[in-house]
Amino acid sequence: MTERAQKRQRDIEHAKRLLRMVRPYWKRLAGAMILMVLVGVSTSAMAFLVKPVMDKIFVAKDAGLLMLMPIAIVVLYMVKGLASYGQTYLMQYVGQRIVTQFRIDLYAHLQRLSLSYYDRTPTGELMSRITNDVNQMQGAVSSVVTGVLKDLFTIVGLIAVIIYRDWFLAVFALGVFPLCVIPLVKFGRRLRKISHRSQETMADVTVLLHETIAGARIVKGFCREDHETKRFTDEAFRLFRLRMKDISTRAMSSPLMEFLGGLGIAGILFYGGWQVINGVSTPGTFFSFLTALILLYEPVKRLSSMNNDVQNGLAAAERVYRVLDEPVEIAELAGAVELPPLQNEIRYAKVSFAYRPGEPVLREIDLIVPKGQAVALVGTSGGGKTTLVNLLPRFYEVTGGAILIDGVDIRQASLNSLRGQIAIVTQQTILFNDTVRNNIAYGRPEASEDEVRAAAEAAYATKFIERMPKGLDTMIGEGGVLLSGGERQRLSIARALLADRPILILDEATSSLDTESEMYVQKALENLMAGRTTFVIAHRLSTVQRADRILVISGGRIVEEGRHEQLVALGGVYTRLHSMQFAIDQGLEAITPEAANRAGEGS
Template sequence: MASGGGNTLMLKRLIRELKPYRWQLAAAIFLTALNAGVPLLPPQFQRRIIDDALQRKDLHYIILLIAGLIGIYLLNSLVDSADSYLRHVLGQRFIFDLRTRLYEHLQRLSLSFFESRQTGDLMSRVTNDVRSLEMLVTHTTEFIIVDSLRLIGIIILLFSMEWRLALWALLPVPLVAIILRWFNKVIRPTFRQIRKDMGMINAELEENLAGMRVIQAYGQEPREFQDFLTVCRAYFQDTVRAILRWSTVFPGVRFLSSAGAALVLGVGAWMVIQGELSVGTLVAFVSYSAMFLEPINRLTEMDNAIQEALAAGERIYELLDSQPEIVDLPDAQDVESVQGAITFEHVSFVYPSGIEALHDVSFRVEPGETVALVGPSGAGKTSIANLVARFYDPTEGRVLLDGVDVRQIRLRSLRRHVVTVLQDTFLFSGTIRENLLYGRPEATEEEMIAAAKAAYAHDFIMAFPQGYDTEIGERGIRLSGGQKQRLALARAILANPRVLILDEATSSVDAEAEYWIQRALTEVLKGRTAIVIAHRLSTIRSADKIIVLEGGRVVEMGRHETLMQRAGLYSQLYARQVEMVALPYAASCTET
């Protein structure tokens, strides 16, 4: 979209975005037009003073003209103040609506969208790119309207005073237009790249701040600094390239404008000597010529801001034009209650990247059953969990909840009954109370405390001075791994889902935390259908059904005892886990 046609399309889209604000915009344009026209009056007063009042030596007329001049300056100040206020309020309203619309749209996009994008780049679009559009609406547009109207007014006045001299004043304009047309074509891709560079900087910064503990633990600060230096250097180099082009072109434009003004002064002086022009008219003409140069120079400089805003607009509208892959079908229904029966019918699933995760998978989970998913890394366990919660749709086959295809259930309704507790527990910055109530804000105090007790979290919560109102920091950084897991389980209990998808996370916590998490799990799973991505031997042994996956296929299915007798993949995986559990014990005995 580097072409002039691309610019036009983007500007048309921005104009359509401003339609809801047309009345405020009309008022702002009216004030802006006044702001453009009022400064054109003083040179006419100067002309009258020199050609009429001084010639007549009429002091009263001079005082009258000076008073009128002061009145015009006062009017200009009042109009400028009102214009500035209205434009800034309009700009802030436009940006407020656009930014919140962007955020709301992001909430609707599917999980696959976020898995293929960098968080920092998305943040840059919602912050920096939107800010560039705000500058366009609030400032750049004003300059364009004011300067364009002022240029038209000046040209009319110049031709009305002396058409021959006006032609000399306009002599540089065609050459300036040709230069700017070429510059627009050259500079647009550079500004687009600068926007991408800023997104990369935000992405790198966001990732580093989030992973600071890992960076410091492995002593990788120099490496991460070099990576950040690389993206900053790219931004610097592309920005310098744009500055070089800008500083090469625009001084030339200003030179042409100034040379035109010098020609006007020279030709005008000659016409005064020849008696073809009055001194007052020449003074007014020179004043208008100077005013003529100012909007031309500013319009050329505004081109920089326009190109930057258009590049930002491309990135914003690319985001707004992205459509969610997982949406409610037209005939989708709400479900008030579910039994919790889950059925996979010949399900195959290929990720957008082209990787096949599941192939012809079929099984059934009865209401209230706990099913453990077991298999090596990449076997398809997480893919099954994602399909049940409908973060993705199967490529082939059907996923049923109580005999109903999950695609026929509204997403909000489905996820009210199906809750996922991830291994990588995510807690929001805020209080413990806010995090517990996240899935069910209307829950009572008693219900919240009961859920915390069921997850064996109440005691450690009350050990904090502020109890449930304790601030836990960004992503729960002030809590231990075990505490975060129990809060996540309490949040799931409070949401009271009929189906629970659980990725066990006990391998990264100490023995005491593991004990309390396991007790909490026992409470969480009571009376619920549960699909557990199992890591613990106790969970595997006590599961009603074990589904063994390998390469995206179901290779074994049954209870623990049955699968052990078959001496297949499950027995190998189980033996490996037993060996891993036994190793620390054997090591401690050796040390003793």
């Protein structure tokens, strides 16, 4: 199949899918259709009436008709106006409704896509899909639904009038139309290419915006404002050039059509005038014909710009469908079971994992964690600790082996019953631009005031919350920017406490904190860990020492395992990590690059 044929096939497919979305609104569409027929009939009737007006009023001077005609014209305009309003409203209703549905479907689908999709796709690009591309589809849908069908009936009616008035001349006039179609198709193709490129550029701009606005602190800190402004300027000008190409193509298509139309009218004038002068035809016939032809111009022109909009819309639809058709990698099985609350143990059975094929990050991990145990994961950066714990809530799917909770493979369990048992506190605290209260209650929105307060208390957050202007009702700013690192962390601990899940994952929860906040956070964490099965990743060995069991992860394997004293005595990776940590506590002079490298040898 050639590329163009494939493209056609895809377009047809997309158009079919769009039509399927229209189906539920068939009653409104049927109503709109009737109104369109009225618009078409009243427009054609006007052209039709030019003949009696000409021949009877102006040539034959019929006074009776003179009284009737103005009334007929007023009525026709009224009918046309009302019908036109009604059909625009109904059709737009359907169009806008479908586009809204698209936006919602797209968002809902994004919510279900796995983290690995988000790893691959820049946030700004996805935002651009939901905003820019859907907007462009909206433009196409509105132009199609209000334009094509309304104009179709009008065009049919007017063509009927010109054929009725003078079929020979009609054949000649309509012969000009195909001439206009050829450049239209060419323009359409060009526009579509431009539109595709400008939407991609738009996505790039959104990516840039998202990164540099979210990273404003870093941009300023490194004095890169001018650099970023220049990057933005380049993109903005790329967009400008594409827009100008688009505008120039559109602006060219309409004068060209007009010129071709002018040629036609000149020819018709010559032939028609000659016939009237020779008495073969009446002025009425000719002017009725000419009126219909001139009235045809607008709808045909609209139809031509509609082709452009349709091309743009299809280009946007293609990108939107690409996201919508992205398979949900981590989906629930058809007969997924409800996982009962953890009873006995969590088990990793020969678990392997790779983000990219051929680059294993975890290799055949075997691990049993009995209920209630606190397991610490330590090891060099990049060893696979975060990956190991991220497999438990199925943020990523194991590529080998299985993870079992009380003997049930987590892939058999429903996602809600699995994730509903796990609370996560990570180094980067993710808070939402909402009140303190809603952030704490995020995992359990139905929690009572007392429960929220108790969680805040246990997370050592009450003091600073009380200092805030509106207490629990204070908005915390996007991502919690109005709070310090330690405060943010304590809020996220309160959130985990309130969610009250039996399994807890702490991924470097205290790593980015200063000593004082760390102390509070540490205490808060102890409250959180009490009675829960916990995976704690930490580089501070003081945190780790209190765990029931320590696993040293390196190069995707568990290389050492035991309690603190046993591991120190072992003289392996843990001993080196421990002595480095000890050196940090003593002063940084003891750390040399060589010592650091030696500590990383295990990976």
